[in-house]
Amino acid sequence: MFKFFKKKPMRKKPIKPKPIRKRPIKPKVVPKRVAPIRKGYDVKALFEPSGVVIVGASDAKTGTAPALFRSAVDNMSRTYKGKTYIIDLSGKMEGAFKDVKKIREKVELAVLALPQNLVLKNVKKVADAGVRAMVVSPSYGQEQRRELLGAKKQGVRILGPNSTMGVINTRTGLNTSLEREMMPKQGGIAIISQSNSVGAAVLDLACLRGIGISKFVSLGDKIDVDEAELVNYLSNDDDARVICISMGDVRDGRKFVDALRAAAEKKPVVVLRAGIARLEDRIYDAAFKQARAIRVRDVEEMLDVANALAKQPPMAGDKIVIISNAHGPAVLAMDAMHREGLTLAKLDEKTVKGIFQRYPDIDAANPIDLGMEARAKQYELVMKNVLADPNVDGVIVINMLKSSLLDVDDMRAIAEVLKKFKKPVVDVAMGGESYVLVHDVLKDTNVPAYDSPERASRALKALRMYGRVKEKSKAPPVPKVTKKPKAARKR
């Protein structure tokens, strides 16, 4: 890989005496001082640079480069709070420099939104400008990748190539992506995606659902910056409460698993990976399990689960209570919950009594049916009682707006109650329009809302899985096996 680092082979022939020079001696050319090969900057420079330079060629004829250039410029000018420099190699864009050398101030991140050949031509120049990290958008073959890696000699970190969705940091407004109008709101979910498209789908859905994102990064062909390093960085980033990874294959499995395991000790890690029909995926799956990462099936589940993990506490047990204003959805929720390995809680007598004294009509067996006339008051009282019950680990609250007297305004009051408790609660509003209404009320609260009991149950399951991780971290380390086993002997 690093052929150009290799020393020249030792000269074997004896050195002949040099012939006497006939021509006049030329002045000695002093080689330009090259910075020594260094270990490489931290990937932090990708997300939190002081100063960004976007390098493009606005009149380039080929491919996506000009569009990407304009998008990045547009995104940054709209949202980025720091300083952005624009270099247009074509010299046509207004307010842009024509040469990287023109930049006198510190720039740590460079976005190379150039066609293939121009990236290779300019990568050295950009590295010389003192940047610490680069986002490279076009894709390359093996040989050209090697050329790209030349920039690493100066310690510059390379994201990509083929990272068209680039980097987003919602705190600073940094957004180098190809896509415009897709800046998610600030929140606690960090996203790493190898695929640009899957990453874009996650962002798109997060925007639609109003789910807050802290940072986003699209890896592309990862000749340098890889999953392990990003997981490691995000595990130490206080803005990220949950780390989501959409991935394919990793190069160094052990390095990845170690990073994943260390991160999962600190915060929940959610993983999406395609390929379940292949044998090798079994090993990946085992690795995820050992690292205590939570594997999901698709993009929707990834955000469903991550949203719950970002907003709700880990769940201490499997025992669930279902509170509903309609019977049918509650029964469906029971099935969904069982499918995820959760069980119905048996309510404490005190809880049942507390509910009965105030509302004798409510059937306080689990699932608790509030009846179609239930309003916020009934929900409030029942939830207060249930959440204080030591036999209860988590709650599914179902509120059907259709076929009942419940109003969307009741949801505000319900959300207020739920804020005060430290047990996981998820909300289900089955249906279409009514879900949109409920979701609109709840999206800015700490209660995740889902349109089906299945989605809600999977979210609770993830909260339980993370609860187990927390218990495991507290448990003493497993002793090493060294002695002969006692068990297997004479029979």
Added chain:
Amino acid sequence: MAAKKSVLEFISSIKAKKRRELLEFEAKKLISIWGIHTTHAELAHDVQEAVKLAREIKYPVVLKVASPDIIHKSDVRGVKVGLSSELDVKHAFEEIMANVRANKPNANVLGVTVQEYVPPAREVVVGMVHDKTFGPTVMFGLGGVWVDVMKDVSFRLAPLTRDDALEMISEVKGYPLLTGTRGAPPADIEALADIIQRVGQLAAEVPEIVEMDLNPVFVFDKGKGAVAVDARIVLREG
């Protein structure tokens, strides 16, 4: 660690013989150094030696053909079990030699291994392979059709914690067979987890071993242990 040193010495003695694959009795020696319970097995070059070893190991014994060219010993009818007398052993020896000559005439046969007989129990498989991405990886499955037909196996990266081992055992679909169903007592899952953990630890600490297959491992009823009845180990090239 003393066990590691002995294992490495053992491995270099095999390498000195220019072999990559250990014979069954060698593989069993190696894993028993690592604390994995296995049936006592010794190599007998001829019939007299077989009889002598059988007496030492104590009847009943099992005889299996010993040849670097034969991996599936029962396929060439090279296994005889439940031998309880000198006469049995003598007959079995001749029979195995005849069978092998008939079924695999070109095989280089060193003799037979004489092994301790263990009563039947629930059979499982514990294996280890080197994954190109993740390195040493431990496999577990229930024996026979469960592995061959149902592909009912689970994996974990080596080394494993006790929780990892217990989790990978409980993950296979046939798990209820081990916990005890229809009046059958539960199997010694702790002893099995111990073997799995030790295989994982061996794989992680001794990278010279690239493939390991304990098939079958007999798991006895709870509290009575588990034992590797057959073992195969392949070393790294060079």
